[in-house]
Amino acid sequence: MSTTEPEAEADDTDVAGAIEGETIDGTTLPRPFLVEGEGPVTVVRDRGEVTERTEGEVEISRRLETLEAFAMFWYYRDLRNWKRNAIREVLESSEDDEIRYVIDGEQLEQWDIQVDGRVGAFTGVAETMVGGEASDDFDAPNQRFLAYVENPSNRDVDEMALDLAKDLKVSSLWGPGARLAELAVRHSNREDLDHYAEALLEEVSN
Numbered sequence: 432m433s434t435t436e437p438e439a440e441a442d443d444t445d446v447a448g449a450i451e452g453e454t455i456d457g458t459t460l461p462r463p464f465l466v467e468g469e470g471p472v473t474v475v476r477d478r479g480e481v482t483e484r485t486e487g488e489v490e491i492s493r494r495l496e497t498l499e500a501f502a503m504f505w506y507y508r509d510l511r512n513w514k515r516n517a518i519r520e521v522l523e524s525s526e527d528d529e530i531r532y533v534i535d536g537e538q539l540e541q542w543d544i545q546v547d548g549r550v551g552a553f554t555g556v557a558e559t560m561v562g563g564e565a566s567d568d569f570d571a572p573n574q575r576f577l578a579y580v581e582n583p584s585n586r587d588v589d590e591m592a593l594d595l596a597k598d599l600k601v602s603s604l605w606g607p608g609a610r611l612a613e614l615a616v617r618h619s620n621r622e623d624l625d626h627y628a629e630a631l632l633e634e635v636s637n
Contacts, residue, residue, distance in 0.1 A: 432580060433572045457499035458565050460556035464495040464608075466504065466521055468544030472532040489532065491521045498565055498580075501556055504546050505595070506572035508602035517544050517604055531587070545608030550615045557591035589616045 469490040476483040495501050507516045515534070522532055534542070557567070560580055571577035579591065586594065593616045599609040 432567065432569045432571065432577060434574055434577050444616065457497035458499055458500065458559060458569065460495075460552070460559055462549065462552040464501060464504070464546055464548035464552050466493045466495060466517065466544070466546045467491070468518060468521070468542060470518075470542030470544075471538040472534050473538070475531040475533055477529055477531075491518065491544070493521045495548075498556065498559055498569065502572050502576050504604070505576060505598065508599055508604050513602070513604050514537055514544060515543060517546070518542060544604070545606045546604055547608040549608060550612045553592045553596055553608065553612035554588065557588045557595065561586060561588050561591050586629070594618055 442494045467490075469488065472487060472489050473483045474483075474487055476485075486498060493500075495504060503520060504517065507513045507520070510516055518534065518539075561582060563582075565580045569580060579594070582591070592612055596613040596616070599605040600613060601608075
């Protein structure tokens, strides 16, 4: 296993690719997460000597079905340009020589994008990591995630799911599923849930 820091964060001049992202190959998770988003783009079509530009709205989606895909969006959670990086990750896999989707700074502000999953998805990714199911050539986005995968402290499934949920619940990129996963683990351990339930209700009501 190794770590490969992703290339520099996308800035406000980067070009996105297509509308529907492809699944990343790798270690299959028991249950997927889902990325969904929508917002304005400038569609650039190269037709030989003529370049056409058209503004429009697009919707994007990707099922995160592998540990590698989950790891990338976990990594994006607290980047300065988390929104642009998440959009680019979904779009760029289908970019070709004839069509591009450009998102400028003003357009980016109008975008909504979120990653979410059921409680079972968080349990599933924890089971995969605790069970040592990651492939030997798993390429982690950074050292912290690699430490999760290698699990030198021997976390159990509940502990791993709780740590991942705590990482993600404060991110604008990730939806309420992370708080629900935290709540489920703490409930199973018979903890006092009043504070956590209030935080979840506040997030859902906003």
